[in-house]
Amino acid sequence: MSSQSTKLRDLIHCGIFAAITAVLAQLEIPLPLVPISGQTLAVGLAATILGSRKGALAMVCYVLLGTVGLPVFAGATGGIPILFGPTGGYIFAFIFTAFITGYYLEKTAFTIPHAMIANTLAMILALCLGTIWLKYAVKITWPVAIAGGVTPFIIPGLLKAFLASWIGVNVRKRLISANIMQETPTKHKKVPA
Template sequence: MKNQQLKLRMMIVTALFAAIIGVLAQMTIPLPLVPITGQTLAIGLAATILGSRYGTLSVILYLIIGSAGVPVFAEFSGGVSKLIGPTGGYLVGFLPTAFIIGWFMEKRGFNFKNAVIANSIGMLVTLTFGTAWLKIAADLSWSAAFAGGFTPFILVGLIKACLASWIGVIVRNRLISARLLFTEEKDQTKSA
């Protein structure tokens, strides 16, 4: 397959994952300060399946679409105000999260064990960005921001990290086998 065709295919897959993030963002459990959403699961899936480059590009595309006002953020919301509001840190934190998950797996191998480690680290990155932003945007104390923006999400975050790892590695392997996903790096796809 020609290089241009490969790039086009990866651009299409990247756009598809931006849409998947938008769809899973609508799975919401409301909480007082910050809702639990499917966004972080989708970010983990994108990075686990696509790696650092295309996983991060799918997040960038998702954030651009949402910032433009398309209601792809949690609770069918959109606009720049969401990025600068109290929960904007989580959205911004998705960028380093996707990159770190993909980068870690590219360096260590695309298997379940590495995916769980990478997605757990990614979850902590998202929560750290979100909590710091929540503290500043909502003018909270560190203890209040931590109690409202970090602690309630640890267990759910670890569950989503495991789900993203399990589903992501399986889907990645199947997409590669079906020649629908092409990678530049060497995969270590066997479970460790």
């Protein structure tokens, strides 16, 4: 496959995962400050399936779609005000958490246990970044920010980390075996010279 074909295929994969994130964002449980949504599940799936670079690029595409006003964020919202509102820190964190999840897997192995570790670490990072943003965006105290931006998300976050790991690793294997995507070399795999 030519380099140009590979780049086009990679862009298509990123676009597909930006769209999946937009769809899963609409599955939400409203809460007073920040809703529980399917966005973080989609971020974990993108990173577990695509790896660091393409997973992060998919999230950049997603954020850009929302920035221009398309209703891709939770609650079918979009636009710059959402990015500077209470949930903006979580949305920006998707880019970093996708990269970190994929990077961890590329340095270890694309297995369910490693994916669970990577997705759990990413969830913690997203909650930290999002809660810091929430505190300052809404001008609330740390206890209120933690109660509204961390506590309700721990159990759902662990569940989504498990689902992203299990589904992501299995889908990734099938896509590679179907030659729909190329396997990303990991630290433990020997790369042909």
